[in-house]
Amino acid sequence: MKVTVVGAGNVGATCADAVARWELANEVVLLDIKEGYAEGKALDIWQTSPINLFDSRLTGSTNDYTRTEGSDVVVITSGLPRKPGMSRDDLIATNAAIVKSVTENVVKHSPDAIIIVVSNPLDVMTYCAFLNSKFPSQRVFGMAGILDTARYRAFLAEALNVSPKDIQAVLMGGHGDTMVPLPRYTTVGGIPVTELIGAEELDAIVERTKKGGGEIVNLLGTSAWYAPGTAAAQMVEAIVRDQKRVFPCCVWLQGEYGLKDVYMGAPVILGRKGIEKVLELKLNADEMEALNTSAKAVKEVMEVLDKMNSVTA
Numbered sequence: 001m002k003v004t005v006v007g008a009g010n011v012g013a014t015c016a017d018a019v020a021r022w023e024l025a026n027e028v029v030l031l032d033i034k035e036g037y038a039e040g041k042a043l044d045i046w047q048t049s050p051i052n053l054f055d056s057r058l059t060g061s062t063n064d065y066t067r068t069e070g071s072d073v074v075v076i077t078s079g080l081p082r083k084p085g086m087s088r089d090d091l092i093a094t095n096a097a098i099v100k101s102v103t104e105n106v107v108k109h110s111p112d113a114i115i116i117v118v119s120n121p122l123d124v125m126t127y128c129a130f131l132n133s134k135f136p137s138q139r140v141f142g143m144a145g146i147l148d149t150a151r152y153r154a155f156l157a158e159a160l161n162v163s164p165k166d167i168q169a170v171l172m173g174g175h176g177d178t179m180v181p182l183p184r185y186t187t188v189g190g191i192p193v194t195e196l197i198g199a200e201e202l203d204a205i206v207e208r209t210k211k212g213g214g215e216i217v218n219l220l221g222t223s224a225w226y227a228p229g230t231a232a233a234q235m236v237e238a239i240v241r242d243q244k245r246v247f248p249c250c251v252w253l254q255g256e257y258g259l260k261d262v263y264m265g266a267p268v269i270l271g272r273k274g275i276e277k278v279l280e281l282k283l284n285a286d287e288m289e290a291l292n293t294s295a296k297a298v299k300e301v302m303e304v305l306d307k308m309n310s311v312t313a
Contacts, residue, residue, distance in 0.1 A: 145248025
C-alpha cells in the first residue's frame with residue numbers, strides 16, 4: 001500500500017506523520033514544491049520510527065511526481081492561505097491553478113488512486129480536482145466534515161465534562177459559516193444530546209463550531225493543522241483498511257437531498273473503493289432549509305471557478 005501527501009506544510013506533514021505512525025501504508029511519500037522541504041519533513045518523521053515503533057517508510061520529494069508512482073491514495077493539501085487584501089476570487093484562482101496542476105500529475109502517475117482534497121476553499125477545490133482528474137466522483141472527495149464534527153464533539157465534551165470518545169455527531173453542508181451541524185443526530189453514549197444540555201448552550205456550541213477555523217486563526221495567526229491533518233489521515237485509514245466507516249465528507253451530490261451537481265458535506269460510507277454510498281437522512285423542514293442555504297452558497301463559489309475555466313478554455 002502506498003500513500004502520497006502533496007504539500008509538506010503543517011497540515012500535510014501532520015497527515016503524513018499520522019499515516020506513518022498508524023502504519024497505514026508500506027510507503028508514505030511527502031511531496032512539496034519547495035526545495036528540500038518535503039525531504040526534511042519526511043526525514044524528521046522517519047527518525048521518530050524507533051520511538052513511535054512503526055516501520056512505514058517515508059520518502060520526501062521536491063516536485064518529482066515519479067516518486068509517487070502507483071499511489072493507492074493521494075491527499076492534496078497544496079495551496080496558499082488567504083492573505084490580507086486578497087479577494088475570494090483571487091484565492092480561488094490561485095489555489096485552483098495549484099490543485100489543477102497537482103491533480104494532473106497525480107492522474108498521470110497514479111491513474112487508479114483515490115484523491116482526498118484538503119486544500120481551501122475546500123468544496124470548490126474538491127470540485128476542481130474532480131473536473132481535472134476525470135475520475136469517477138466516488139474516487140474524488142474532500143475532507144471537511146470529519147474536522148468540523150471533531151470540533152463540534154470536542155466542544156460538547158468540554159461542556160458536558162465527558163469523554164469525546166462517547167460523542168457521535170453528523171454535520172452537513174459546506175465547509176464554512178453555512179455548515180449544518182445536526183443536534184438531532186448527535187448522541188452521547190447513545191443518549192440524545194438534547195437531553196443533556198440546554199438549547200441555548202447547544203446553539204452556542206453549534207455557532208462556535210461554524211467559526212472553529214477562524215477561532216484558531218485569531219489565536220495563532222495561521223490556520224489549524226493538527227486536527228485537519230489527523231482528520232485526513234482518518235479518511236486514509238478508512239480507505240486502506242476498508243473499514244466502511246460512516247463519515248461526513250465533501251461529496252458530489254447527484255440528486256441526494258434534492259441537490260444536484262454540487263460538492264458539499266453529507267454522511268457517507270467510506271471504504272476501499274472510496275465513497276461506497278451516500279446516506280440520506282430524514283431531515284426536517286428547518287434542517288433542509290439550512291442545507292439548501294448552504295448548497296446555494298457553495299454553488300456560488302463553484303460558479304466562480306466555472307467562469308474562470310470558461311475564460312481560460
